[in-house]
Every structure is written in structure tokens, then in C-alpha cells.
Amino acid sequence: MIHIEKLTKQFGALTAVDSLSLDVGEGEVFGFLGPNGAGKTTTVRMLTSLIGPTAGRATVNGLEIGRDDQAIRQTVGLLTETPGLYDRLSAEHNLTIFARLYGVGDVPDQVQKYLRMLGLWERRQDEAGSFSKGMRQKLAIARALLHEPEVLFLDEPTSGLDPEAAKLVRDFIGELKAEGRTIFLCTHNLDEADRLCSRIGIFKTRLITVDTPANLRQKLYGRTVVFHVKQLLPDWVGAVRALPFVRSAEAADSRLVVGLDDPETHNPDILRQLVAAGADVQFVGELRHSLEDIYLQFIEKAGQP
Amino acid sequence: MNRIQTIVEKEWAEVFKNRIVLFTVAFLPILFTALPLIILYTTRGAASAGDSADLPPSFAKACGSITSGECMQIFLVNQFMILFMMMPLIIPVAIASYSIVGEKATRSLEPLLATPITTPELLAGKSLAAAVPAILATWVGFVVFVIGVPFVGGGPALITSILGSVWLTAIFVVGPLMAVMAVNFAIMVSSRVNDPRAAEQISAVVVVPILGLMFGQIAGVIVLNVQLMMLTALALAIIDVGLIYLGARLFQRETILTKWK
Known part of the structure; x- marks a missing residue:
């Protein structure tokens, strides 16, 4: 058109x-x-x-x-x-x-x-x-x-x-x-x-x-899943980070924030890993980056030489 | 044609809701028509007893065989011909200034320019909306003046003079040409200012040559005759062509949207 x-x-x-x-x-x-x-x-x-x-x-x-x-x-x-x-x-x-x-x-x-x-x-x-x-x-x-x-x-x-x-x-x-x-x-x-x-x-x-907004998020951040765990231990973060399909894993209070490309396939693996290590996983959710984050990132990048 | 008509109707609907414009369009013709009638009435005795020695020699000579009183009346009333020539200058300036600067202030030109209207259609609509009321007001004022002259002591020689080629050329040829000049000048000024009153005041300089004509006539340096009127009309026609060209160049979409501030 x-x-x-x-x-x-x-x-x-x-x-x-x-x-x-x-x-x-x-x-x-x-x-x-x-x-x-x-x-x-x-x-x-x-x-x-x-x-x-x-x-x-x-x-x-x-x-x-x-x-x-x-x-x-x-x-x-x-x-x-x-x-x-x-x-x-x-x-x-x-x-x-x-x-x-x-x-x-x-x-x-x-x-x-x-x-x-x-x-x-x-x-x-x-x-x-x-x-x-x-x-x-x-x-x-x-x-x-x-x-x-x-x-x-x-x-x-x-x-x-x-x-x-x-x-x-x-x-x-x-x-x-x-x-x-x-x-x-x-x-x-x-x-x-x-x-x-x-x-x-x-x-x-x-x-x-x-x-598309979804692809822009994917391009910048991949996809991010948050695992809410009762008393998160640093070892568990390291263990998840070591998984081959995980792009990043960070602890934030009692939350484990994991970046990965295909959560539908790999979330069960991460979940099994955490449960096997003794973690009490309370719930799991996907973190959606706001379009504002994406926009600011791109504008900032465009401003750089 | 339909789009030009729409623009004209829109302009009139909007601009005439502005009290200053309405005052200019309504009051000015009333004043400029009443003034010569009042002067004629109040000086009817003095004029009939007047001596041609009081008149500029060039004018007295042009009076020929008519009485000195009638010659005096004609001389007196001829000074007011200038007022009738000012009307088609002042009224369009008021309308065009408020119309164009008003659109700039409310930013309503961009949506208008986004329609399929062509630039000549838009310019024609705006020009007609400003010029037509001025020309009509002048003509109506003149007709009222002609009808009123016998009732305020105007003699047959005066009526013959008013209905002569000098006056008729001034009112029906020079007047409309002046209106076109005033509109296009106001468009050019309006593109540079953001206040309608400033646009109106700056545009009012178009009246200056007419004032020169008036003072020249009073001083006896200039005698308004057919030759002078035809020359004025010719000069105005040339000026109008130039101003229409300049106005059209200035009234381009891109210029309006990117340069008119």
C-alpha cells in the first residue's frame, strides 16, 4: 500500500x-x-x-x-x-x-x-x-x-x-x-x-x-523468563547459567531471571534442574520488556558513532 | 469551481465572525458614502455662490461653460472620488490579513492543503473572498451616493460629472484592479507576519499612492481625467499581474508548510 x-x-x-x-x-x-x-x-x-x-x-x-x-x-x-x-x-x-x-x-x-x-x-x-x-x-x-x-x-x-x-x-x-x-x-x-x-x-x-514489537524485543533481549524461588542460592544461578541453551541467568532477590531463545522447549529443563537441586519454585512467568526500553536502546545505539 | 466556491463561503463564514473585519467591511463604505453627501449638503449654499477663482486654474479651465458654483461642487465631490478608490484597497487588506494570518495562527492551513484542492483554486478562493466584498461595497456605496446627490443639493452638472467616464472608470475599472492589488499584497505581507493586525497595518501602505493622488488633486497638481484613469488602470493591471505571480509563488504548499512562521 x-x-x-x-x-x-x-x-x-x-x-x-x-x-x-x-x-x-x-x-x-x-x-x-x-x-x-x-x-x-x-x-x-x-x-x-x-x-x-x-x-x-x-x-x-x-x-x-x-x-x-x-x-x-x-x-x-x-x-x-x-x-x-x-x-x-x-x-x-x-x-x-x-x-x-x-x-x-x-x-x-x-x-x-x-x-x-x-x-x-x-x-x-x-x-x-x-x-x-x-x-x-x-x-x-x-x-x-x-x-x-x-x-x-x-x-x-x-x-x-x-x-x-x-x-x-x-x-x-x-x-x-x-x-x-x-x-x-x-x-x-x-x-x-x-x-x-x-x-x-x-x-x-x-x-x-x-x-514487529515481538521481534524487536527478541532482537534486543531474546526472551526472558523469571523463576520465583523460595530462598534462591547462588549455586543454582551458576548451574542454570551453565546450561547450553541459556543466554544469561541473573539473581534478583528471590527471582532467577533467565534469558533464552526458546522458553517453550527449555523451561521444563530449567525447572527440572532447579527442583533437582532442591529449589522450591513458587511460580514461573515471562518478563516482557517494554517498548520504551527497546526504543531507548535503539535510539541510543543510533546516536553512537 | 466548486472548491473555489467552498473556500469563498468558508472564508466569509469565518472572517465575518470577526468583529474587526465586520466593522471594516460595514462601517467604511457607510462612512465613505455618507461623508461626501454630508459635505455636499452642508456646503450647498457656499458652493453655489462659489467663485471659480477659488479653484485650481487647471480644474477651473476644465469646467468649461458650466457655472462656477457647479464647477466648485464638482471639484469638491471629486476629492471624494479618492475615498471610493480607497474602499477596494482597505477592505480586502482587512479580510485577507485576518484570513491568512488567522489560518497560520490556528494551523488550519495544513489540513486544508492536504485536501485535493489545487494551489490556484485555494489562492483564487482566498482572493475572491477578500476582493468581492470590497468591490461590491464600493459599487453599492457609489450607487447610494449617486441616488443621494440630488437630495443634498447636487446640481445636474454634478450628476453628469459623477456618471461621466472619469468616475465610472475609477469605480468600475480602477477599483477592482486596486482590490486585486491589495489582496495579493496582503497575501505577501501575511506570509511574513504572525499577527493579523500587523499584517493589516503593513499592508495598508498600498493606500499611500492613493493619498498622493488625493493631495495632488487638492493642490491642483493633478487633475483626474479619463487619460489619467486609463493610465492608472494600465499601471495597476501590470502591477496586478506581477503581484499575482509573486503571490502564487509564495502560496505554494511547501513554502507555506516549511517557511511560513
Whole structure:
């Protein structure tokens, strides 16, 4: 659905996006993570044909940026970093303007559909300027969806929202995902990306890595299993560490934290070893590294020479 | 065309909710139309008794066979022709400044630029939204003025003069050309500032040449005649083409998103 080849954008001497290559499949929710100033918004602007690349090429839904710009803008939806609403106009009027600009067939019906879907129907006559941040963001999302775009670009959709409003927006993105829409999601919210995205790209001017959240964890840490043992002895830690399939074994209070690649196969072996040594194993669980840990590791690595 | 219409309607719906713009668009034509009528009414006795010796010689000569009183009335009212020429300058500046700088302030330009609207459509919509009210207000003001002249003591020679080619060229040719100039100048200024009032004040320099024309006429250095009006129209047409070109260059998506601060 989105195909990017060595896409580059320079502003004078500054390189904002450096040779980005990436593919996003149909119906995929792709998370684009990166620190402030990494070039995420510039990438989205290029992919939505708002600005042109300095080098490289990209196609969105089979349409080439720089050549089919108007057609691209017709088939993609963009939620910008700030809602950018017409504050003096009502919610309904805001959407009506954009529905007409997108050439939507039945404007009143489509406007009503999205106002109802996002819970704004009762406030449709109110000026957008009187809305809370969450409502403004929902109205901006409705605006991005009015023309039923095949690809949706969401730039920081929950940024600056309180937890309740952020959850509402996140749940709605989840609904869009369930509908099978292709979504390119720029976010700082790593938990959000973890929950919503099938793949994640970590980006800081260049694409540092791209994979599923599970594979990113695997790449960095392998998999980690925690054995809670009553009175853990140092010998047991050494014995587990000596097993050929164990990547690491560390003691943390009464917990034995073991890194290994295939816990489904090897957990029983470790368990047998511990029990044979006289350990009282209370329970076993898998430690899930947060996406934040992964993100910070990759960004740190990218910053190193 | 539908998209241009949408932009025009959007601009009017939003900008006219701004009291400052509404005041400029509504009050200015009322003031500039009422002022010459009031002056004409209050000076009707003095004007009819006027002596052509009080007039600039170049103007008195142009009056030909009409009475000196009527000549005085025409001279007096001609000073206000400049006011009618100022309307299509001041009103679009107010609308365009608030429209463009307002969009910058609320960051609503990016979602708008993300739609399939083309840059010429967007620019045309914004320009029409600013120019049309100014041109209409000028024309309506002029019609009201023409209707009002006989009721405030204006003689037949004055009415003939107002409905003559100088005034009609000024109102129906020069006025719209001035509106186009003002809009495009305001667009250029608006791209560089972040405060609508600053944009409006800076853009107001387009009025300066008209003020020069007014003072030149009062001093008798300039006599507004058809030749001068046609020359002004020609000069404005050339300036407009240049400003439209510059405005269009400035109003590109990439420029707006990356350089407009």
C-alpha cells in the first residue's frame, strides 16, 4: 500500500529524512517512532504529497508522489499534529467544508455518520473553539475520514490529551484497524504503538530498525523468563547459567531471571534442574520488556558513532 | 469551481465572525458614502455662490461653460472620488490579513492543503473572498451616493460629472484592479507576519499612492481625467499581474508548510 525507496528530504544543509526505504502493507497499522525533530512529520508530509522529496521515490496506493499529488491527496486521510480547526465555525460546518473539498457524494449523510461515530452529534452546532482538546482531536479525526481514505496518516493522535480522551482516540484507532484500514501512525506514545501496531519503525533521520514489537524485543533481549524461588542460592544461578541453551541467568532477590531463545522447549529443563537441586519454585512467568526500553536502546545505539 | 466556491463561503463564514473585519467591511463604505453627501449638503449654499477663482486654474479651465458654483461642487465631490478608490484597497487588506494570518495562527492551513484542492483554486478562493466584498461595497456605496446627490443639493452638472467616464472608470475599472492589488499584497505581507493586525497595518501602505493622488488633486497638481484613469488602470493591471505571480509563488504548499512562521 505504501512503498518507499531511498526517500530523502533536505532543507538547505539540513537533512530531515535520509534515504528512507520502507513498505507498509494493506490493512497494516504501522507505527513510526522517533524523537522530536527526527523527521517523522516531514516524512508524513512527503507521503501525503504536501511537500516534495529531494531524492528517492514513494508510492501510496499505487500513486507516485511528485507525479500524482492531487490523486494521492484524494485517497489519503491526514490527521495533522495540531487539529487546525476553524474555531469560529460549528463542528458540522467544519466537516461540511472538508467533505465538499474532497468531493464527497452525500455530504450531509457522511458528516452525520462521522459526527455520530465520534460522539459529537449532540454538539454539532457548537463552535469548534468551544470544544475540549479531546473533542477537537475527535473532530479532526472525523475530518480525516470523511472521504473514506484507503490510507490514513495519523501524526501524534493522542499528543496532549488527558488519559481518558487519549483512550477514546486510541479505541477509535483500534476500530479503524479492525475495519482493515491501512494506518501510518506517528507517535511518542510507545504503549499505544505496542498495542495498535503490527510493525514498528524506529526512526531518527534514518530508519534505525523496523519489525514487529515481538521481534524487536527478541532482537534486543531474546526472551526472558523469571523463576520465583523460595530462598534462591547462588549455586543454582551458576548451574542454570551453565546450561547450553541459556543466554544469561541473573539473581534478583528471590527471582532467577533467565534469558533464552526458546522458553517453550527449555523451561521444563530449567525447572527440572532447579527442583533437582532442591529449589522450591513458587511460580514461573515471562518478563516482557517494554517498548520504551527497546526504543531507548535503539535510539541510543543510533546516536553512537 | 466548486472548491473555489467552498473556500469563498468558508472564508466569509469565518472572517465575518470577526468583529474587526465586520466593522471594516460595514462601517467604511457607510462612512465613505455618507461623508461626501454630508459635505455636499452642508456646503450647498457656499458652493453655489462659489467663485471659480477659488479653484485650481487647471480644474477651473476644465469646467468649461458650466457655472462656477457647479464647477466648485464638482471639484469638491471629486476629492471624494479618492475615498471610493480607497474602499477596494482597505477592505480586502482587512479580510485577507485576518484570513491568512488567522489560518497560520490556528494551523488550519495544513489540513486544508492536504485536501485535493489545487494551489490556484485555494489562492483564487482566498482572493475572491477578500476582493468581492470590497468591490461590491464600493459599487453599492457609489450607487447610494449617486441616488443621494440630488437630495443634498447636487446640481445636474454634478450628476453628469459623477456618471461621466472619469468616475465610472475609477469605480468600475480602477477599483477592482486596486482590490486585486491589495489582496495579493496582503497575501505577501501575511506570509511574513504572525499577527493579523500587523499584517493589516503593513499592508495598508498600498493606500499611500492613493493619498498622493488625493493631495495632488487638492493642490491642483493633478487633475483626474479619463487619460489619467486609463493610465492608472494600465499601471495597476501590470502591477496586478506581477503581484499575482509573486503571490502564487509564495502560496505554494511547501513554502507555506516549511517557511511560513
